Amino acid sequence: AQSVTQLGSHVSVSEGALVLLRCNYSSSVPPYLFWYVQYPNQGLQLLLKYTTGATLVKGINGFEAEFKKSETSFHLTKPSAHMSDAAEYFCAVSVRNFNKFYFGSGTKLNVKP
Amino acid sequence: GAVVSQHPSWVICKSGTSVKIECRSLDFQATTMFWYRQFPKQSLMLMATSNEGSKATYEQGVEKDKFLINHASLTLSTLTVTSAHPEDSSFYICSAVPGGLANYGYTFGSGTRLTVV
Numbered sequence: 001a002q003s004v005t006q007l008g009s010h011v012s013v014s015e016g017a018l019v020l021l022r023c024n025y026s027s028s029v030p031p032y033l034f035w036y037v038q039y040p041n042q043g044l045q046l047l048l049k050y051t052t053g054a055t056l057v058k059g060i061n062g063f064e065a066e067f068k069k070s071e072t073s074f075h076l077t078k079p080s081a082h083m084s085d086a087a088e089y090f091c092a093v094s095v096r097n098f099n100k101f102y103f104g105s106g107t108k109l110n111v112k113p
Numbered sequence: 114g115a116v117v118s119q120h121p122s123w124v125i126c127k128s129g130t131s132v133k134i135e136c137r138s139l140d141f142q143a144t145t146m147f148w149y150r151q152f153p154k155q156s157l158m159l160m161a162t163s164n165e166g167s168k169a170t171y172e173q174g175v176e177k178d179k180f181l182i183n184h185a186s187l188t189l190s191t192l193t194v195t196s197a198h199p200e201d202s203s204f205y206i207c208s209a210v211p212g213g214l215a216n217y218g219y220t221f222g223s224g225t226r227l228t229v230v
Contacts, residue, residue, distance in 0.1 A: 034218045043119075043206060043223035044157075051217060090156060094218070099145060099210040103157045 002027045002093045006104035014112045019078040021107045023065075023091030026072065033074040034092040034101070035065055044090070050074065061085070086111045115141050115211040119222025126197055126229055134192045134225045136207030142187035143209035148180075151204040151224075160205075163190040197229040 007022040025031055032051045036044040048059025055067040065076045074091060091104040116139040126132045136146055146163040161182055162170040169182035179201075181193040190209075194201050207222040 032217065036221075041204075041226060044221045046218050046221075049218045100147060100159055100162065101149075101157075101208065102159070103149075105156045 002031065002095060002102045004091050004093050004102055004104035006089075006091050006107050008107055009105065010108050010110065012110040012112060013081045015083055016080050019063075019076070019081045019085065019109065021076040021089050021091075021109065023074045023076065023104060024072050025074060025091070025093045027093055027095065029095055032094045033065075033067060034094065035059065035063065035074075035076045036090045036092060038088045038090065038106075047076070047089075081109075081111045083111050083113065085109060115209075115220050117207065117209050117220045117222045119207055119225055121225060122223060123226040124228070126227070128198055128229055129196055131193055131195045132197055132227060134194075134205055134207075134227075136190045136192070136209070136222050138188045138209045138211070138220070141209075141211035143190075143211065144187060145210065146184060146190040147208040148182065148190075148192050149206045149208065151206065153203075157206060160192075165190075194227065197227070199229045202227055202229045 003026045005024045034049045035047040047063050048057045050057045050067045058064045063078045065074050088106050088108045090106050092101045094101045118137045120135045144165045148160045149157040150160050151157045159172050160175045163182045163184040165184045171177045184190040204224050204226050206224045209220050
């Protein structure tokens with residue numbers, strides 16, 4: 001079975017500060033891991049994903065995440081927050097050939113000027 | 114790239130009526146599609162797996178008679194909320210998976226905001 005835990009339902013950072021959103025997963029088989037961003041009343045936009053290969057994954061808008069198998073983590077980071085980054089972020093896990101996604105509870109990012 | 118289209122993007126209906134939401138894979142065939150539901154300020158929860166040409170598989174706790182799923186072709190799945198009530202108001206998102214790792218994860222619909230009054 002797969003599950004995702006996102007620590008911190010709300011994270012607040014100042015503009016220009018480091019963004020760190022935490023995600024831990026549980027999976028009985030090698031997982032595929034994803035981060036999505038959702039703006040109010042909109043669908044999901046894929047930020048980045050890990051399927052195979054390099055464990056440090058770079059995505060859109062300056063975000064990156066590192067798959068750490070030993071820690072079962074896939075934390076999302078961005079060196080310098082921008083006001084436009086304010087949104088809700090979801091971590092998700094999936095398994096090849098099953099195609100279902102299991103989402104974390106979400107982290108709402110607030111960026112202060 | 115692979116695109117999933119969902120329609121309508123929002124709908125308001127009266128309590129007791131039924132509402133149909135469509136999910137289409139525009140440039141690929143999808144034998145399997147998924148329906149998710151997102152309550153306000155909550156995460157997305159998988160409701161059901163839609164299989165082309167066969168019955169849908171529902172997650173535990175989801176009423177199959179209330180949420181009718183039809184996957185009549187390789188590019189279309191529909192979710193019908195029957196006898197809708199205000200507690201059915203939610204954001205519904207579909208997903209499909211084309212072949213290839215490059216497309217994996219991209220194919221969520223843009224969602225349908227259902228409001229039952």
